Amino acid sequence: MMKWKLSFRRARIAALSLTLAAGLIGAAGSATDVAAAEKGTTQPYEALFEGDRIIDVKVTIAEEDWDSILESPLDKDYKSVSVEVDGNKLDNVGFSTKGNLTLKAVASMTDSDRYSFRLKFDKYDKKQTLLGLDKMVLNNNYSDPSYLREYLHYEALRAIGEDAPLTVFVNLYVNGKLYGFYTGVEAVDDSYLARNYGEDYKDGVLYDTDEKSYLQYEESGEYKTITNDMGTDENKAALQKFIRVLNDMPDGEKGSIESVLDVDSALKYIAANAVLGNYDSYNGDKGHNYMLYGDANGKFTVVPWDMNMSFNGYSGGGRNVSSGANGTVNTNALTASVDVPVLGIAMESVPMINNLLKVPEYKTRYREYVGQLVDYMEGIGDRIGGLADLIRPYVNADPTKFYTMEQFEANVAYSSSEQANAEGTGGPSGNAGAPGGEPPAGMEPPEGTMTPEGARPEGMQPPEGMTRPEGNANAGQDQAPGRGQGMGMGMGTMAAGSLKTFALNRLANLQAQLGLPVTALPSGSASGNEQPSTGGAAIGSSGKGIQVTLDGRTLSFADQQPVSRNGSVFVPASVILEALGAEVSWNKADRSVTATKAGMTVKLTIGSKNATVNGKAVTLSAPVTASGNRTMVPVRFLAESLQLNVEWKPNLSTVTITNP
Numbered sequence: 001m002m003k004w005k006l007s008f009r010r011a012r013i014a015a016l017s018l019t020l021a022a023g024l025i026g027a028a029g030s031a032t033d034v035a036a037a038e039k040g041t042t043q044p045y046e047a048l049f050e051g052d053r054i055i056d057v058k059v060t061i062a063e064e065d066w067d068s069i070l071e072s073p074l075d076k077d078y079k080s081v082s083v084e085v086d087g088n089k090l091d092n093v094g095f096s097t098k099g100n101l102t103l104k105a106v107a108s109m110t111d112s113d114r115y116s117f118r119l120k121f122d123k124y125d126k127k128q129t130l131l132g133l134d135k136m137v138l139n140n141n142y143s144d145p146s147y148l149r150e151y152l153h154y155e156a157l158r159a160i161g162e163d164a165p166l167t168v169f170v171n172l173y174v175n176g177k178l179y180g181f182y183t184g185v186e187a188v189d190d191s192y193l194a195r196n197y198g199e200d201y202k203d204g205v206l207y208d209t210d211e212k213s214y215l216q217y218e219e220s221g222e223y224k225t226i227t228n229d230m231g232t233d234e235n236k237a238a239l240q241k242f243i244r245v246l247n248d249m250p251d252g253e254k255g256s257i258e259s260v261l262d263v264d265s266a267l268k269y270i271a272a273n274a275v276l277g278n279y280d281s282y283n284g285d286k287g288h289n290y291m292l293y294g295d296a297n298g299k300f301t302v303v304p305w306d307m308n309m310s311f312n313g314y315s316g317g318g319r320n321v322s323s324g325a326n327g328t329v330n331t332n333a334l335t336a337s338v339d340v341p342v343l344g345i346a347m348e349s350v351p352m353i354n355n356l357l358k359v360p361e362y363k364t365r366y367r368e369y370v371g372q373l374v375d376y377m378e379g380i381g382d383r384i385g386g387l388a389d390l391i392r393p394y395v396n397a398d399p400t401k402f403y404t405m406e407q408f409e410a411n412v413a414y415s416s417s418e419q420a421n422a423e424g425t426g427g428p429s430g431n432a433g434a435p436g437g438e439p440p441a442g443m444e445p446p447e448g449t450m451t452p453e454g455a456r457p458e459g460m461q462p463p464e465g466m467t468r469p470e471g472n473a474n475a476g477q478d479q480a481p482g483r484g485q486g487m488g489m490g491m492g493t494m495a496a497g498s499l500k501t502f503a504l505n506r507l508a509n510l511q512a513q514l515g516l517p518v519t520a521l522p523s524g525s526a527s528g529n530e531q532p533s534t535g536g537a538a539i540g541s542s543g544k545g546i547q548v549t550l551d552g553r554t555l556s557f558a559d560q561q562p563v564s565r566n567g568s569v570f571v572p573a574s575v576i577l578e579a580l581g582a583e584v585s586w587n588k589a590d591r592s593v594t595a596t597k598a599g600m601t602v603k604l605t606i607g608s609k610n611a612t613v614n615g616k617a618v619t620l621s622a623p624v625t626a627s628g629n630r631t632m633v634p635v636r637f638l639a640e641s642l643q644l645n646v647e648w649k650p651n652l653s654t655v656t657i658t659n660p
Helices: 034-039 044-049 063-071 101-108 149-159 190-197 199-203 234-247 263-275 351-357 360-377 380-397 405-411 416-425 499-513 573-580 635-641
Strands: 054-060 079-085 088-098 116-120 135-139 167-174 177-186 205-209 226-231 290-294 300-304 547-550 563-565 568-570 583-587 592-597 600-605 610-613 616-619 645-649 654-658
Touching (some): 044 167, 054 177, 063 079, 149 167, 149 177, 149 263, 149 300, 177 380, 190 199, 205 234, 226 234, 226 290, 234 300, 234 351, 263 351, 263 360, 351 360, 360 499, 380 405, 380 499, 547 573, 635 645
Parallel strands (some): 547 654
Antiparallel strands (some): 054 079, 079 088, 116 135, 135 177, 205 226, 205 290, 583 592, 592 600, 600 610, 610 616
């Protein structure tokens, strides 16, 4: 029987002072997000994206085809290859470069061929898939020294129930040699649509967006920046109707918008961009990086895409922008108001934000999603640290990485000096790409994320002697990993400073905006292991972290250690539930999870503050939410509901759970 990996976060009972968070995780395929489970179909390939994993993708390609790709990367021509993905072997698979501005930027480099790639498993054989997956992309993390921005943003979207692509870390091999450490992303294609919307997806249409896809009404109805990617929409009739209805919404009223738009999909997308500082999106001046899927009835859903510049990775916009009619304009991602979730563009220019948020009901729902994302962000320090520990050896071994290991470490560590510099230079004239001001010296390209024609910005040239030897299209492959401080083949564009510095300061800013207790920031400059006192890994007096015992046996946590936040201890509950032998079931119809042991039954529902214990209602202080790869619930509540004893021993930094 399939188990579902869910995530319950911060569902706490007000009367309890000690809470332990827990994840209910399952077997292969459990990475499916809750929203998808409601209306889509389970796919075997979901097992590839199970948990926080590094998988191998091994591509075997004819030398002449590989040379052709490297010589003409902008053509994005598919070549037939054999591929092995996490041990699954397929022949006659389509393989090509992918991207737009980033592709041009890497193509312009004289010392790097680190492109992003596409694997289309059904390119030449329409019946062939990889465990049901028809297309996968391998992203090169061009603008992200942490390798984590895209991974975390998609995770946060799934945490609040948004339909979003699955992700996994990938070691890419080409003809037997390690080519690079990539982020693997489930492409928005047939298999994605079937997983999220069911087999009837074929009756719908999918649109992709280029820059300036603001969804403003156009008399011509051409909407040239919005291009058909799949399915048929005769003369863009359904798209035209959607945009017309959106723009015709009466001021502060719904009008007919719910007949043409899944409003919640838009609100979640908008909220995540605002909370996580992702303005290379519809929320920013570029107006792109989303898709629109319209079903057979012409009702569109917003599909998130391309999050590599999230967490303040995009420095464009935010300068000299008119405030518009509402009189408010955000100038940097750190302090951006959640009530004005745009940067570098006026609200009136983006009707899918402006018109929806004028409706009181939608504004309330949007703020609820913001609150759920803030819940997710309360564990972001530890999450970044844990993932950084996981991928660090693979980043170090990456022969083609764009950034040094020093830059990777700086991106996953908190720096109070960087924040102090940002605070000293912030304000309306500050750089929107840094947390409140300018990024560290030598880390900002001129105006915007890209330099002209994708050239490498000043101050980011690799050290002398680090360029690719002439005629060698794959320099660095025969070098020891980490050569030259891991510079590899050229540099990407890093517009902002530390991922962790921005994330923790953004959390504090959002908590202040929402009137919540503000999580204390770390003091001093973090070395990579330092965590916020209320948001990081909990370290006890022994220096070994918080221990959890069950009937005297110390439990082992493989991928997520216990953490302390705001005076509470959070721990993955899958370990506890498996040790207890509790039976766990998932009801996709009402998005609820039920745990049963010794005649006691506990039921919790995603998005609800209401739980039941043997049918008796109990009110939690915050709604249960999906969060990353875990379902987070208060374990004290869960354990005591199952008639277990829970005790905190501060002198030993130990939580004990015992059968009475």
